[in-house]
Every structure is written in structure tokens, then in C-alpha cells.
Amino acid sequence: MLLSELQTGERGVVVRVAGHGAFRKRIIEMGFIKGVTVEAILNAPLNDPIKYRIMNFEVSLRRSDAEKVEIVSEKEAELEIVSHDDYRGIDADEQSAAQHIAAERGKTINVALVGNPNCGKTSIFNIAAHAHERVGNYSGVTVDEKVGTFEHNGYTFNLIDLPGTYSLSAYSPEELYVRKHIIEKNPDIILNVVDGSNLERNLYLTTQLIDMDITMVMALNMFDELKRSGDKLDIEQLSTLLGMPIVPTTGRNGDGIDKLFDTIIDVYEERDVKTRHIHVNHGRELERSIKRLRTELYEHGFSDSLSTRFLAIKLLENDKQLEQYTTERDPDGSVFKMRDQIADEFFRSSHHSIDDTEHVQKEHGGDHRAHQDIESAITDAKYAFIRGALAECYEKNEKSTLHAHTDRIDAIVTHRWLGYPVFLIFMFITFFCTFAIGQYPMDWIDALFGWLGELVNSNMTEGPLRSLLADGIIAGVGSVIVFLPNILILYLFISFMEDSGYMARAAFIMDKLMHKMGLHGKSFIPMIMGFGCNVPAIMATRTIEDRKSRLLTMLVIPMMSCSARIPVYVILVSAFFSKYAALVLTGLYLLGMIMAVLMAKLFSRFVVKGDSLPFVMELPPYRMPTAKAVLRHTWEKGKEYLKKMGTIILAASIIVWALSYFPTNADKKMQAENSYMAKIGKTIEPVMAPCGFDWQQSVSLLSGVFAKEVVASTMTVVYATSSEEAEELEDFEAEENGSRISQLIQQNMSPLSAASMLLFILLYMPCLSTIVAIKNESGKWKWALFTMAYTIGLAWVVSTVFFQLVSLIL
Amino acid sequence: MIQTIIVAIILAAAAVFVVRGIMRTVKGKGGCGCGCDNCPMKGDKGRLCNDSFPQINVDD
Known part of the structure; x- marks a missing residue:
């Protein structure tokens, strides 16, 4: 508790004194040091100052000062000792209890x-x-x-x-x-x-x-x-x-x-001998200005919560937030009058010296500060202090080749023309490995779940529980969990690109394009984070200073393919386009980025208007990522994915199974056609038919509102419970036709419909969590609902146009 | 009959889990669904984040 909360007659032991500088020193000198007992003599509500007894003498403190001292009251110590086993053996009635707890907290x-x-x-x-x-x-x-x-x-x-x-x-x-x-x-x-x-x-x-x-x-x-x-x-x-x-x-x-x-x-513990408070010397004139303003601030009682030197410097720099803080305590504006007077004098004195400094510049070629305002002068003075300090203790090795490799790599990856193909090649390699290498463990996991399904079917009597386990839980969760290797490989590549410093270059080469489309170059970082999960990506837009760019980025992040969409992509791609898998996946990711940029252009013209700020971003040197860091990040993602399997995917699979299984019918085909799921699917089917989707695809897309992986599990469960061919798959063995799930999809969908579905999944509304994140970050449901509406509309239009046009051609 | 009872219990549990998950997500308490321990959307962390980090005021 705080010293200010100590009631009249109560005693407590000092834990620590917060605050800084002269204020802290004064409090400590008065005896408020760690472990000392203090008693409140008079603490009437709303009364200021409060009277205390410490070290056998009485002192009075302002309430705001007493709030800076943390204590443990004897009453609090008594309660804590009774409720905690750790303190067993300590006498609760004695003052030593408070001393003991204060020492622990200290x-x-x-x-x-x-x-x-x-x-x-x-x-x-x-x-x-x-x-x-x-x-x-x-x-x-x-x-x-x-x-x-x-x-x-x-x-x-x-x-x-x-x-x-x-x-x-x-x-x-x-x-x-x-x-x-x-x-x-x-x-x-x-x-x-x-x-x-x-x-x-x-x-x-x-x-x-x-x-x-x-x-x-x-x-x-x-x-x-x-x-x-x-x-x-x-x-x-x-x-x-x-x-x-x-x-x-x-x-x-x-x-x-x-x-x-x-x-x-x-x-x-104040044992370090090097710790001392220094003042960064800003030069004689500025120091005089700072001192004058500090004196004024002292007189207005600004010394308790913030360093007056810092406040004075920031006020001279026209810091808007601290101006507001000062206004609250200085209603008559005398601090500002003094500040303006100092700034004016500084400006005049700078101008006065123009003639002299111009003369000096002509004579010696030296720099001058005649035209600089006080803010730039403070920045310059700080850098002068740093350079002065480094001149005394730092010697740069001019022949260092440490960052030479960074320059050589940058000459290629940030090249005006080469930068883009290099980026595309990196993406292609990433997706090629994700698909090609991931295929082997994917087949093994698929075979394991196939075996589990067979085990249930052959050992349990027919009934709803067997169907729930085999067609619902094992088929549903299994259809998503098989993509764990793909997710791990993708993250391995993304982690490597992030940790090495390449992602910052990708943002750099994209800046020009982004800027033309109304986005900030800094928008690229949250957009790239969107490849993992859209929610942290939406939150990462907080680093974008400009309100317009921030909102625009937020609105288009759902176009970035999050990792939850990968299972659906891989199911459809491996079923129909396995020969061109890497190309199709790269194309989808690129299309998402292109659509994001186009949408940003459209929105910046018609929906979110305002000026955008220039882009400043640091390009860090390339660093070889440590295997530990890359593998840990990859494993963290894998762990999250597995966690999801045991929670949302499992629950969704059970519900989708129930909706597909009930009401029961002896004829499996009839049961599927009359199920609650079919009723929902057939209700929305007319709207989705122009995109080339049947009712099974339509309900699968609907279920993806909760989490995109659910589209994959729903598709598998719905087709498994409704397809006549599904039973034949029980004897399936992994062979050249792809996985068990791929075969199920092949039997129920045309390649054209699958391609249309890929486009729809890429563009349609993000999951519920992303919608809530947009609402939280923008502060309005309006923007969350707008995102839902425009993404669904865009996905429908693009899929329909694609499906109808290709149908005409073919 | 036993199978039906077990299925009913599992279904009820799944339904409660999903409804609770949706409610928590909408209220901003449940995390983003990614399941990570430090989900920025989760509980106090989400609130802390939203309270203290400057956000857009769309009416500006």
C-alpha cells in the first residue's frame, strides 16, 4: 500500500521510495528509507498535508508526495501472515511481521x-x-x-x-x-x-x-x-x-x-559506485534557457512526478502532450509565457549571430545554427554531447568489413529491378518446400488417422457414437492436423526471412508501390505478420503513426493469407493442382497482396481520406539467425496449431457432424440430404451457385467464419457423411491419387469449382477474432462490419466472374 | 441407448464451448483463437493493451 493510505494511528514499514532526483533525495533525507517504521499521526480525508512520526520526530508530507512511498502496514502484515503458509512461525502481533514482509517486498x-x-x-x-x-x-x-x-x-x-x-x-x-x-x-x-x-x-x-x-x-x-x-x-x-x-x-x-x-x-540497493546523475550539456545558451524555465516550473510545484529538467526541455521542444500536462497545473499560463519568451530570445540571439556565423562559415567552412529553431538546437546539442563522449572512449575501425556482406546482399535484394524477382523467387521456394517436403509426413499422419478411423469402425457397434468418433472427430480433426508439417515448414522459412533481416528489405522495396496505392511503407510489416495470423497483424498497425494509413492497413490485412487458410489451400491444391502446387500457392499469396494494395487504393480515394506521412524505416544489418531461435519460433507456431486442434477444431467438428448426422435415416444418402446441415447449405446454395459451389462447399465456407481451418474439417465431415463413395475410402491406402481427404474432394468437386473456392477463401471475410480485433483497434463496429461486407462482396464477385468466364471458355 | 447418451453429453459440451468461445471473443476476453499463451487479445493483456496504447480515433 501507499503511505498516503495509512490511516491515523496506524503504523507501517517503508518498502521503497519512488520518484526521482531532488524530490526523492529530500524524502530519503527526511528518514523515509527502506525498513524504517512510520506512524500516521493525522491523516484526515481530503486533508493536506499529512502528519507522520518517523525516527521519533514529526514530519508532514503532501498527499501527492506520500503517494510516492510504498509501505507495508502492520494491519496488512498481520492479515498476510495469517493467510500465507510461507510466513508460518512469525509472530503476527509484532512489528517484526511488517518488517519481515517489507524486507521481502523490497x-x-x-x-x-x-x-x-x-x-x-x-x-x-x-x-x-x-x-x-x-x-x-x-x-x-x-x-x-x-x-x-x-x-x-x-x-x-x-x-x-x-x-x-x-x-x-x-x-x-x-x-x-x-x-x-x-x-x-x-x-x-x-x-x-x-x-x-x-x-x-x-x-x-x-x-x-x-x-x-x-x-x-x-x-x-x-x-x-x-x-x-x-x-x-x-x-x-x-x-x-x-x-x-x-x-x-x-x-x-x-x-x-x-x-x-x-x-x-x-x-x-544503491551499492553501485558508478551511478550518479549527470546533466547532458546543451551548451551555455540552451542551458541558461532550461534553467530559467526550470525555476518557473519549481515555483508552480512541478517537481514531484516528473523531472523539471526533462519537462523544461520538452516544453522548449513544443511537446504537445506535455504542454497539455502543464496547462492542467498552470492555468494562468505563466510557464508558457516564460517558455515563449525564452524561445523568442533564443531565436533573436540566433539571428543576431547570423552575420558572425556566416562570416565564420565563409572563412572556415564550419557549420552554424543561425536558422535552427530551439528544437533542432537541442537535438544538435545532444548529438554533440554523444560525439564528445565517444571521442573520448570510442575508436572506430575504418577498415571494418563487418557489414560489407550486408551492402553486397542489399545491392541485389533491394535493387530497383532485381528486388522484385528475388522476392518472388523467395516466395516460390518457400511454397515449393512447404508443399513438396511437407507431402511425406502429411501422408504418414493421414495414414495414421485412416488407421484410427478403421480401428473405430471395426471395433465398435454401429450407432451415433461410432459415427461421431469416425466421421466427426477423427475425420474432422485428422483433416486439419495432417497439415501440421506444412505449417511448420512455412514458419521455418518465414522465421528465417524475419530473423535474417530480409523482411525489412521486402518492406523497403514495396514502399514505392505501397505509397502509390495510398499505403504507408510501414504497412508492409503488419501485412507480412498477417501471413501468420491476422489478429496480431491488426494490432501491429499501432506502430503506424498516420491515422489514415493505419486504418487502411487494418482494412486490407484480411486479404493476407493467414496460416489458418493453408489447410484448405493444400487440400484443394493437392486434390486438383498438385503438379503446380508451389505456383498456385505463390499465386494465391501474391493475388492476396495485389488485392490488398488495390483495395487500399480504392479506399484511400473513396472511403478513408487524408494525407499520408513519409516512410522512415531502419534496414538492420543481415544476421545469421540462430537455429535455436528459428526452431523455437517454428515450434511455438506448431504448438499453437496443435492446441487449436484440441479446442476449436474439435468442437466445430463435433457440431458439424451433429448437424450432418441428424435427423437420422436408414438410407445414408437420404440422411445426408435431409440433415440440418443440408438444410442450411441448400438455403444459401442459390446465392453461392454462381460461384460454382454446391451446398457442401457453401456450408463449409459458412463454418469458416469461426476459424478458417474449420472449412477443411467441415468439408471432410460433410463429404464423409454425405458421399456414397466415402465408405469405399475405408479401404483406402495412400497411393498416387493423393491423401484420403484429397480423394474424397476429387470425387465431389470439379477442378474449376475448386479453383473458384480457392479464390473465395482467399478473399472472403476474416474469422470472428479478426473482426473483433478491427473493432477494438479502430474503436468502431462500423469498420469491422465494413470489412465483413466488402470482403464477402469482393470474394463473391471475383469467384463468380472467374467461374462464369472460365466455364464459357471451357 | 448408451451411445446416444454419450453423444448427447459430448454435443452439449461442444455447444457450450463454442458459444462461450464466441461470447468471450466478442467481449475481447478470449484471445484470438490462436491458442498462444501471450495472445494480445486475451484477458487483462488485451485490456491493458487497448487501454494504454494509443488507438485510432476514427472521428478525428
Whole structure:
């Protein structure tokens, strides 16, 4: 609980003091240190200040200050000791109980990971917290906070992985999010992860964190790359200059992680000698301006929750969000008057020096800042500080060939003309391997489920339970589970492309095309994520700053073929187009992307209007993905797929079987034709007939609303229960005609109808979860319903036109 | 008869599972269906995500 919540007469023990800088120092100097007992003497509701007794003297604190002190009250300790077995043996009536619990709680450290995108925060998080969060060699993989808890040397760590950000300005959602977290959640330690192979740019964020006056430890990540490059860095010197301990780490293999958390414990316990608060020197004139504004902020009581230095700098930079924060506490606007006056003086003094600086430039060719506004001057000053610090401790190896291979590969894969065919070749190889290699284990799993079905049929008496097990559960789940190898192979390739850094290049070459079609180049990352699952892809659009591009991307992501559609594609492709499987699959994926881009163009013209922002995206160096990371990601996906089999696919197969089995009839054909499923299917059949679909295909598509894999299981169950030939398949043995399911489909569908169905599945409405995700992210049901309507309409039109045209030709 | 009773029980359980799943999905509590442990749509995580990360205000 917080100190402010301690009622009159109650006592508690201090656990920790949040806050920063002068405020924290003042509180600690007053005696509010870990383990000290404090008593509330007068805490009347709504009264300010509150009176406390600590170390035998009385102090009064403002309620807002008391909210920064975490305590354990004796009452709370008493209750906790009674309810927890861990505390058995401790006398609940004594003050020692609160002391004991306060000491325990004081050993919990909240650490927030903050750093540039793609600097390896999530890799450190995964190793430290033994988690399996998604990582990738491109920016924007983490879009929300991930929390992991683990023990290290007797301390409990709550590690929070935040989205990557280049700065703490208020330009993009991730910048705002990270800043908000630091200010509002007050983590005990900020773990600033810095890419050792790109120090100068990464340290810019560090200088802003220093401005915030928070306790920090730096992880100098990718240290292996720094060493390989031959660059020399005096870590001790940099640590002294920045006033924080620096620990070299390699997130890929876990080197230095243990030492990193040992250092965090030392800093938390205030044992680290390197930790000191420094000021990033912005130059004499700017420092004077910052000081003047800070004084004004102090006078308005801004010193408790946010560093006044940080606030002053941000106000000088015209930070809109912090302006709003300031307005709430400064209704008469005197802070803003001072800010505007300072900015005006700074501008005038810059202009005053134009003549001088132009003269200097003519004479010496040096740079000048005459025309720069205060915001650029602050940025320049920060970079000057970084360059100054690095000049003292860093020596770059100019002959380094570390990233030479990146340049050589980029010359081909991001080439103006070659880039596109290379992308197509990668996609073709991916789908060829997915289909060709996946075919063998697929046949084995299929044979296993065939054998299971036979086992049930031959050992159980005829009845609904036998039919449920054989035709419903085994046929339904088996028809989807056989595609597990294909899913694993596809993810193996996607993981490799993501972790190596190729996906960022794919986004780069697509930018021009995307921009022409009204989309942001950054839209390509969520779109690629859509190949896995549309839901996280919709959420990943949060990294797109521009509202219009964000909404447009969200609306077209359902065109990207998610992994749930693969089983349906592979069933139909292996039944009818197995010779051209890789080509057909590549074509489908490409068609999805083309339709997404075309739809974006259409929507940006007629539905979502607005200006789009320029595209800025980092191209990370190529890195050889570790087998562990790629295999782990692949296995995670496989695990998710199997989990789905035991839940939604199983339940859907049972329901589809019931709807196809009841009402019962002695004649199997009649039973299928009169079943509830047939009634539903025949009701919608007239609408779907122009696309070339029978009632079985129609109900299968309808069931896909819940999850796309259900289309495959429904098709199998419906055909298995309605087809006369199905019984013959009981004696089926895998041979050249393809799998048992493929044969069933071949007997009931024409190749043209199958092709039309492939198009329909590619384009028609996404699953229910995606619809809800669109509603949540856009904030309106309107856009979710719009997506449903337009995707169904588009799928129907494309399938109908295709089916009718090809029917005419053939 | 026993077969019919067992089938009825399985069917009821499946129906409850599906209906509950749909309700939870619509309310944004059930995850996206991907089944992963850290599904961004799931429970508190989904709410946290939606509350704290800036979203589109389509009326802007």
C-alpha cells in the first residue's frame, strides 16, 4: 500500500521510495528509507498535508508526495501472515511481521527495458525471463508491453519489455507509450538496451532518459558484433561519462545477462559506485534557457512526478502532450509565457549571430545554427554531447568489413529491378518446400488417422457414437492436423526471412508501390505478420503513426493469407493442382497482396481520406539467425496449431457432424440430404451457385467464419457423411491419387469449382477474432462490419466472374 | 441407448464451448483463437493493451 493510505494511528514499514532526483533525495533525507517504521499521526480525508512520526520526530508530507512511498502496514502484515503458509512461525502481533514482509517486498525489482527498435530488448527479455516472445530482425515486432517474472540471486524481477523507440518525443505511438510507462508506472530501474554496433544513434535515447533523472543500467548489447568489427570502446570511461554502469551483453546467446542482473541489484540497493546523475550539456545558451524555465516550473510545484529538467526541455521542444500536462497545473499560463519568451530570445540571439556565423562559415567552412529553431538546437546539442563522449572512449575501425556482406546482399535484394524477382523467387521456394517436403509426413499422419478411423469402425457397434468418433472427430480433426508439417515448414522459412533481416528489405522495396496505392511503407510489416495470423497483424498497425494509413492497413490485412487458410489451400491444391502446387500457392499469396494494395487504393480515394506521412524505416544489418531461435519460433507456431486442434477444431467438428448426422435415416444418402446441415447449405446454395459451389462447399465456407481451418474439417465431415463413395475410402491406402481427404474432394468437386473456392477463401471475410480485433483497434463496429461486407462482396464477385468466364471458355 | 447418451453429453459440451468461445471473443476476453499463451487479445493483456496504447480515433 501507499503511505498516503495509512490511516491515523496506524503504523507501517517503508518498502521503497519512488520518484526521482531532488524530490526523492529530500524524502530519503527526511528518514523515509527502506525498513524504517512510520506512524500516521493525522491523516484526515481530503486533508493536506499529512502528519507522520518517523525516527521519533514529526514530519508532514503532501498527499501527492506520500503517494510516492510504498509501505507495508502492520494491519496488512498481520492479515498476510495469517493467510500465507510461507510466513508460518512469525509472530503476527509484532512489528517484526511488517518488517519481515517489507524486507521481502523490497526484494522485488521492477525493471523496464527501453531501447531503440531492433536492438535486442526482446532477446534479453526472453533469456532472462525464460519467455518465448516473438523476436525478429526488423523494427516494430513488439507493439505492447510484455511482462516476465523471474528470480535472480534472491531477488524477484518483474521485467517489462517495452516497444522499441528512437526517442522520447511525442511523434509516434511507441514513443508516447514508452514515456507514459516510465512516468506513470515508475519502474525501479530502467534497463537501457543499446546496440553496440550502432552506438551514436542509440545513445540519443540514452541522453533523453538521462534528462528524465531516472535510475538506469545500460546493457551494451550485440557486443559480439562490436568486437568483431574491430572497433575499440573503453566501457569504463563511457560508464563514468554517462553516470551509469554499462554491462556488455549478447542477447543471441545470453552472454553477460547474469552480470547484467547482478549489476541491477547493486544499483537498486544503491551499492553501485558508478551511478550518479549527470546533466547532458546543451551548451551555455540552451542551458541558461532550461534553467530559467526550470525555476518557473519549481515555483508552480512541478517537481514531484516528473523531472523539471526533462519537462523544461520538452516544453522548449513544443511537446504537445506535455504542454497539455502543464496547462492542467498552470492555468494562468505563466510557464508558457516564460517558455515563449525564452524561445523568442533564443531565436533573436540566433539571428543576431547570423552575420558572425556566416562570416565564420565563409572563412572556415564550419557549420552554424543561425536558422535552427530551439528544437533542432537541442537535438544538435545532444548529438554533440554523444560525439564528445565517444571521442573520448570510442575508436572506430575504418577498415571494418563487418557489414560489407550486408551492402553486397542489399545491392541485389533491394535493387530497383532485381528486388522484385528475388522476392518472388523467395516466395516460390518457400511454397515449393512447404508443399513438396511437407507431402511425406502429411501422408504418414493421414495414414495414421485412416488407421484410427478403421480401428473405430471395426471395433465398435454401429450407432451415433461410432459415427461421431469416425466421421466427426477423427475425420474432422485428422483433416486439419495432417497439415501440421506444412505449417511448420512455412514458419521455418518465414522465421528465417524475419530473423535474417530480409523482411525489412521486402518492406523497403514495396514502399514505392505501397505509397502509390495510398499505403504507408510501414504497412508492409503488419501485412507480412498477417501471413501468420491476422489478429496480431491488426494490432501491429499501432506502430503506424498516420491515422489514415493505419486504418487502411487494418482494412486490407484480411486479404493476407493467414496460416489458418493453408489447410484448405493444400487440400484443394493437392486434390486438383498438385503438379503446380508451389505456383498456385505463390499465386494465391501474391493475388492476396495485389488485392490488398488495390483495395487500399480504392479506399484511400473513396472511403478513408487524408494525407499520408513519409516512410522512415531502419534496414538492420543481415544476421545469421540462430537455429535455436528459428526452431523455437517454428515450434511455438506448431504448438499453437496443435492446441487449436484440441479446442476449436474439435468442437466445430463435433457440431458439424451433429448437424450432418441428424435427423437420422436408414438410407445414408437420404440422411445426408435431409440433415440440418443440408438444410442450411441448400438455403444459401442459390446465392453461392454462381460461384460454382454446391451446398457442401457453401456450408463449409459458412463454418469458416469461426476459424478458417474449420472449412477443411467441415468439408471432410460433410463429404464423409454425405458421399456414397466415402465408405469405399475405408479401404483406402495412400497411393498416387493423393491423401484420403484429397480423394474424397476429387470425387465431389470439379477442378474449376475448386479453383473458384480457392479464390473465395482467399478473399472472403476474416474469422470472428479478426473482426473483433478491427473493432477494438479502430474503436468502431462500423469498420469491422465494413470489412465483413466488402470482403464477402469482393470474394463473391471475383469467384463468380472467374467461374462464369472460365466455364464459357471451357 | 448408451451411445446416444454419450453423444448427447459430448454435443452439449461442444455447444457450450463454442458459444462461450464466441461470447468471450466478442467481449475481447478470449484471445484470438490462436491458442498462444501471450495472445494480445486475451484477458487483462488485451485490456491493458487497448487501454494504454494509443488507438485510432476514427472521428478525428
